[in-house]
Amino acid sequence: MSRLKGAAGRDTRAGFRTEPRDCTTSVPQGLLKAARKSGQLNLSGRNLSEVPQCVWRINVDIPEEANQNLSFGATERWWEQTDLTKLIISNNKLQSITDDLRLLPALTVLDIHDNQLTSLPSAIRELENLQKLNVSHNKLKILPEEITNLRNLKGLYLQHNELTCIPEGFEQLSSLEDLDLSSNHLTTVPVSFSALSSLVRLNLSSNQLKSLPAEISRMKKLKHLDCNSNLLETIPSELAGMESLELLYLRRNKLHSLPQFPSCRLLKELHVGENQIEMLGAEHLKHLNSILVLELRDNKLKSVPDEITLLQSLERLDLSNNDISSLPYSLGNLHLKFLALEGNPLRTIRREIINKGTQEVLKYLRSKIRDDRPTQSDSVTETAMTLPSESRVNVHAITTLKTLDYSDKQKTSIPDEVFDAVKSHIVTSVNFSKNELCEIPKRIVELKEMVSDVNLSFNKLSFVSLELCMLQKLTFLDLRFKILPEVLYRIPTLETVLISNNQVGSVDPQKMKMMENLTTLDLQNNDLLQIPPELGNCVNLRTLLLDGNPFRVPRAAILMKGTAAILEYLRDRIPT
Template identity: 30%
Template sequence: MEATGVLPFVRGVDLSGNDFKGGYFPENVKAMTSLRWLKLNRTGLCYLPEELAALQKLEHLSVSHNNLTTLHGELSSLPSLRAIVARANSLKNSGVPDDIFKLDDLSVLDLSYNQLTECPRELENAKNMLVLNLSHNSIDTIPNQLFINLTDLLYLDLSENRLESLPPQMRRLVHLQTLVLNGNPLLHAQLRQLPAMTALQTLHLRSTQRTQSNLPTSLEGLSNLADVDLSCNDLTRVPECLYTLPSLCRLNLSSNQITELSLCIDQWVHVETLNLSRNQLTSLPSAICKLSKLKKLYLNSNKLDFDGLPSGIGKLTNLEEFMAANNNLELIPESLCRCPKLRKLVLNKNRLVTLPEAIHFLTKIEVLDVRENPNLVMPPKPVDRATEWYNIDFSLQNQLRLAGASPATVAAAAAGSGPKDPLARKMRLRRRKDSAQDDQAKQVLKGMSDVAQEKNKKQEESTDAQAPGGKVRRWDQGLEKPRLDYSEFFTEDVGQLPGLTIWQIENFVPVLVEEAFHGKFYEADCYIVLKTFLDDSGSLNWEIYYWIGGEATLDKKACSAIHAVNLRNYLGAECRTVREEMGDESEEFLQVFDNDISYIEGGTASGFYTVEDTHYITRMYRVYGKKNIKLEPVPLKGASLDPRNMSGLAACAWSARAMSSTPSPGASMPGAPSARPWPRTDWHSPRLGEEEEGALSTFC
């Protein structure tokens, strides 16, 4: 390959898994002068190869899982080096050179799983550091000056060390997004620095001796904190500061001593994963049913029984995993089987006797673990009960007998339903006919007779219009369909394959919506929804809906209804188009989207033209002349007011005392058609010195 001249153009090489223990390292690597990244993981290296000095453009170097005891060598001579990953080696304090921290571009340093007992010296000089991982070492203290310069850190992992305190300068890490402190004996650390880290998104404090007294009272300022791990601590209840996190999505409180949950958990409206395993819980509050976005709930190894699970747990419609192994459950609430998205149900090591019959209706279940429940009897699978409705006695006597009525009541009901008298029925009909002799009744009967006769006449005339096979066509089949071309709106393959197709009304025309946006409706738009499926006979069938947004304009509402009918005519479907309005959708429509629709503010532009208001330009004229009145435009300012003449601004006229003869407002205006005079009622003529504030404010 060297002979071909390719090596100088190589940008990255992964040599992981090769054996370089014997000091052999390919010399051709130094010919890769344009190399940007190099991976030497699990290669048995004991020292850094000399060939690295030729890689002046190297940016990323990974030497993990080797036998390195030192990083001394050519690293400091690589000016473009950005990332050094040397985890899982045998590095000690003296093995980390000080000069690598003078590299201007160094932003990633991973020295985890080594033998460091203190932070590398001169580490505070790496002012551009973004990612720092010193986990799984034996570091017992952090220098105070470390975080004075490293203020741009985004990721900091100090887990599994021997830290007993944290420097107060950590409050300067205002850009930090991930902080991992697992496995440190921080009993006396109050963590007062946390509220200042406003950009924090992930906080892991597993096995750090947390109690109610050494946690901040409030974390309300951490509006981005979404992932919190407080497992393996000494908490007896949920810390109050967790209830103030507005964006909390994942919370791990397993392996604590929590005995109860507060009703305040309903504030976790965004929580998707909640782990409460290995605690002392005996019951769950009903407020947990308000966590509408909860997907994973872990309750293993507690003291829960049937009464400890709320009956409304079925309201967790997004629940996918429910684990309650090693508890005291004899039964589970039937509502739990109404969670439509439940995929994993783990109930092993309980005292289960049986399960609800609705367990058979969990269509998405993938894992059902009920092992080590010796008394468990699975419920029988429900049979089809349609045949049970045949040969049912719906008589009054039988229904009264089933309702527990007395024999006398049953006998009286039987006596009251004796044989019918045809003669009495005929007499009743005759009296009813004789009593309907008023004019209005006659007109109604006559109209009905005329309609019936006309219908019979049409049926006799259409005997020749019969369908193949001798069957008479229905009335709707005899209607002539409009001869319209729908090809510019709908393609030929529409409705030919089972599935869902959605159009959005835009500028009077339906526009196809991508599948990724199905179920997401803009409040100011209208949509047409086509569901194609195979009926029992294997033929294509359709359901057509048109959805109206709450803020939709009139043109979109009308076009959605019109094009829904056009779609039905184009497919030749016999179904009707169903109108669905925002916030009042039918259950059939919601089932099309598995009860998962969302509304988004906004919408496309309306197809109507926008009418702009006419803007009038304000002008002022000077009126002069005695016999022949003339107008002359003048600038719109106070200096244009001449005491010898008269001026007009819109419907306001200004006249001066010095005028020898003031032209009358009723005088003819030159240039106007037929010299029509100005209406006197539209004028207001203040004299000189009597100007009104409103009339002169225009000139200010």
């Protein structure tokens, strides 16, 4: 009873009140009863224009059922109720929150996103236990200074409001790890931000920032910095000293040069597309030892330096829509899983090769490296072998590139001679694309202990047999389908799935979550009418491409922010 007396101390009438009967019209008694036991109450999407008093007073007033039945079992004694710690009132029509908010001092999570709030009450300062506050997608113009009193706050989500400035003392939020201020009207970032020493993720995208303070580099724990869609012309050189930085988004700004990152040894993704960058030099690349994704699309680059080969960890390189006329042959030595070249005036690579996809381009570039070329005598005896079917197997590709290539033959099956040509050689890549295959060749199982890349795109596969499940090292698979084959969910080693330009109508997020190694999922240009929110739980995805589908949400603005933003958006909409 001592806890109840403490609550009554805040309201002298608390011990004599029962819940207003009209509260049941907006909040079912059963929901309140369950909340007293669990400490969690979800009122999302109930068309509320105000928060009922019984919600604020849930831990203060005597519940109505106590007056109806004075005989309580051991599990129903209302005086032993649990303090409310999680309150979700998102997706309603709330225009304001009253100071009665102070009656819920035990709250650790308060979610009010997607309402019509123009302000927050000063009483918010009394929620000293609050760890997560989501007020995104409202109409906030200012934040109360009292918000700086929330010293235990770890996650603060203010995206999609109308904020023009940040209150003084914001740096007092010393426990803050995740801060989202995207899609507001901010023109400056306070220098005091640098004191947010616990911050791991900072989203400043879609504002009106013309510069970043050099002091931001003092955030020694910051891993994710998103400054997409601003007015940045330069990046302070001090940014290069952020040792923990892993993801940096600078798309859609006014940058003329690529920053250098000598101290950012952990940087895994750098997105600088849709700027005005004209040059890419060795000095920009030599320190990017851990980079996995480099996105340079829609700039003014004229060339790619040979030093691109320093990026041995690089998996995705987007150079589309630049002014690049040639590529260094050494680019073929990278282990890229995705290379985008569309929209460049390339003269050294035929369009038909580019259209065949990443692995074909890389193989072409490797074949042009002088040291790897066969001698003239070799070219007669080793380059190809004529088969009875009048097909040709590139033996040189098998021996030097470890690739079994039988693509663009318009054949309904793969001749045995193709597999026989492997003999005792090691083959890590198989390309049977652009044929008339209706099923997976059964003999592909013979390569199960060594092949990692399989390209079966542009065939007539209506289903995928279990042979693929037996490929023990398979990490890359390129297919074309009308439906997503069930067998794909059973290949735990898969890292990349490219199923764009198909007619796929749905995906199973629960089964996809089991694909723990999946980092790239390309679902562009399919027939997806909706994206299941649970897909947001696939947190290992580094690249999720959804453009060109007929779904309405997520909106295009979310898709443009990149994979992390899409996954977060989806997670926020998972029913609680």
